[in-house]
Amino acid sequence: MNPLIRTELLKLRTVRSPWLLLAASPLLVVAGASGLAISGNRPLDVVAQSQALAHVGLASLFTLVFGILAVAGEYRHQTITDTYLSTPARGLVIGAKLLVYSVFGALAGVVSGVVGLAVTAAWWAGKGASFAWADPAMWTTIGGGIAWNAAFAAIGVGVGALVRSLVGAIAVALAWVALVEGIVGQLIGGLARWLPFNAGQALGAAAEPMMARDLLPRWGGGTVLVVYTFAFAVLAVGTSMRRDVS
Incomplete structure (x- = not known):
């Protein structure tokens, strides 16, 4: 696994688009925290602090796309064939991508948290x-x-492996967050809390909004998100092993 991890790190060092994407994450946090402070709609107390720093979690939309690039980006640039020819064990390749991109997703969250603070x-x-x-x-x-x-970085790897088209995978992922989860929330309120983005909101939201928006408790959101992450990881490995490269 170590050579595969080094290969993924080399790819990240030589491609600019993932880094540009991750660089946008702190900007979202800055904009959100600044907007809350400027609005003057509520006192700047400890609850407002948590609400301002909840934007660290919302930056996961960028790490979701970051994860999609791990696989769908290789299909777009037609480098996936060389990747699998050099390492025929496709499960190990996807496993390395899941590990590396999850770690960098977490590091992006740390940077966003520091900037947000x-x-x-x-x-x-x-x-x-x-x-x-x-x-x-x-x-x-x-x-x-x-x-x-x-x-969400790991889930993005799974989405990229399932859809393979970079534009299509990003469109599906963002449409799911913006439309499907929102529509389900309007039609079937009890079901929406079990979907990935809402589970993430429960995990990374301030305490007061969790109760107001009928989210799962924090531990529940974390558990559900772990289940989704594992499921997408399994789908990513299984799909990549069965499908033809071209």
Whole structure:
């Protein structure tokens, strides 16, 4: 597995698009935290801190696309044939991608969390509010957001292996988040909380919104997201082993 991991790391070092994508993650957190601070709709208290840092989890949309690039990007650039010819054990190839991209998804979440903390604390100071660094709810929200980023990177690898078309895979993934989960939430409220994006929201959201939006408890959201991650990993390996490359 070590040579395969080194190969995936080499690919990441030599391709710019994944890094540009991950670089956008902290920008989303900055925009979200800044918008909350500027709006003035609520006091800048400990609950608002968690809400500002909940944007770390929402940055998982970028790690989802990042994971899709791991497989669908290779099909787009027609490098997947060379990858499988050099390592015929396709399951190991996908396993290496799942590991590497999940780790980088988590690291992207850490970077987003650090940037979000710095920006949120700066806004609080600028508004004359006290920033509670020791607030456990805020740190739990950040930790949940980091895990959400890692899980969605792995799920993205699975989506890329299933769809294979880069544009198609990204369109399917974003349409699912924006349309399907939203529609299910409107029609069947009890079912929506069990879907991947809503499970991620439960894991990485502030405590107050979790109750307001009928999300699962944090531990429940984390458990459901782990199940989805494992399921997509199994599908990615199984699909890649059965399908023809071309």
